[in-house]
Amino acid sequence: MGFKLLFICTGNTCRSPMAEGLARDMFGDMVQISSAGMSAWEGEEINAHALEILKEQNQDLSQHRARRITEELMADADWVIPMTQAQEESLKRLFPQYETKTRCLGNWGDSQKDILDPWMGSLNVYRQTAKEISELLSELKEKLRLEG
Numbered sequence: 001m002g003f004k005l006l007f008i009c010t011g012n013t014c015r016s017p018m019a020e021g022l023a024r025d026m027f028g029d030m031v032q033i034s035s036a037g038m039s040a041w042e043g044e045e046i047n048a049h050a051l052e053i054l055k056e057q058n059q060d061l062s063q064h065r066a067r068r069i070t071e072e073l074m075a076d077a078d079w080v081i082p083m084t085q086a087q088e089e090s091l092k093r094l095f096p097q098y099e100t101k102t103r104c105l106g107n108w109g110d111s112q113k114d115i116l117d118p119w120m121g122s123l124n125v126y127r128q129t130a131k132e133i134s135e136l137l138s139e140l141k142e143k144l145r146l147e148g
Contacts, residue, residue, distance in 0.1 A: 003030065003031045003032065003078050003144075004031070004032045004033075004034070004076060004077045004078045004079075005023060005027075005031055005032070005033050005034075005077065005078065005079050005081060006033075006034050006035065006036060006073055006074070006076075006077035006079070006080045006081065007019040007020050007023070007033070007034070007035040007036075007081050007082075007083070007105070008035070008036055008037065008038060008069060008080060008081065008082040008083065008087055008091065009035070009037055009038070009082070009083045009087070009115075009117070010037055010038050010039055010040075010083075010087075010117060010119075011037045011039060011040050011041065011044065011066060011119070012035055012036050012037030012040040012044075012066035012067060012068075013037070013040075013044055013045070013046050013047045013050065013066050013119075014046075014047045014049075014050050014117065014118055014119055014126070014129070015050075015083045015115050015117065015118070015129065015133065016035035016036065016037060016083065017035055017046045017047075017050055017054070017061050017064050018050050018053065018054060018126075018129065018130050018133055019035065019081070019083070019105065019115075019133050019137065020033050020034060020035040020061065020064075021054040021057065021059035021061050022054070022057060022059070022130065022133055022134050022137055023137050023140075024059060025057050025058070025059055026134070026137050026138070026141060027141065034073070034077075035064075036067050036068060036069040036070075036073050037066055037067070037068060037069065038068075038069060038082075038087055038090060038091075039068070040066040040067055040068040040069075041066055042065075042066060042067055042068060043065045043066065043067075044065065044066040045064070045065065045066075046061050046062070046064045046066075047119070047126070049118070049121075049122075049123050049125075049126035050118075050126055050130075052123065052126075053123075053126055053127055053130045054130075057130075069091070069094075071095060074091070074095045074098045074102075075098070077101065078101065079101055079102075079103065079144075080098060080101055080102040080103075081102075081103060081104070081105050081140070082102070082104050082105070083104070083105055083106075083114065083115040083117075084104060084106075084114040084115065085104050085106070085107075085112065085114055086114075087104070088102055088103065088104040088107070105133070105136045105137070105140065106136055108136065108139045108140045108143045109136065109139035109143075113132075113136065115129060115132055115133055115136070116129070
């Protein structure tokens with residue numbers, strides 16, 4: 001398990017943990033997957049709606065605790081995958097040495113797409129976000145096969 005993906009969102013309680021859980025389900029043991037947040041409150045628990053959706057996918061992230069992005073996490077990942085174009089730009093400014101391995105989840109296919117933050121939304125909003133993430137993860141998986 002040498003390949004490492006790091007998913008990034010704002011607080012590391014909604015989108016990036018959902019991407020982490022969904023990617024673990026999709027990629028299996030061939031990839032090491034983790035997540036972090038741009039402005040995470042260290043130790044915060046995963047959002048209840050995100051946790052419920054992941055449990056529906058047989059992924060238990062109940063032990064997940066939010067963490068803030070660090071240079072060490074950036075250095076350790078093969079790909080750093082933020083949820084929005086703005087987060088990608090911010091990461092490239094903060095960590096220019098890792099610019100070539102930072103690409104928004106919505107930039108792996110033909111369209112450039114942001115995953116909007118479902119925070120404070122209903123369970124259905126989170127379910128739609130998970131569906132979008134899952135579709136983009138399929139594109140990512142396909143591209144990594146081509147590039148890998």
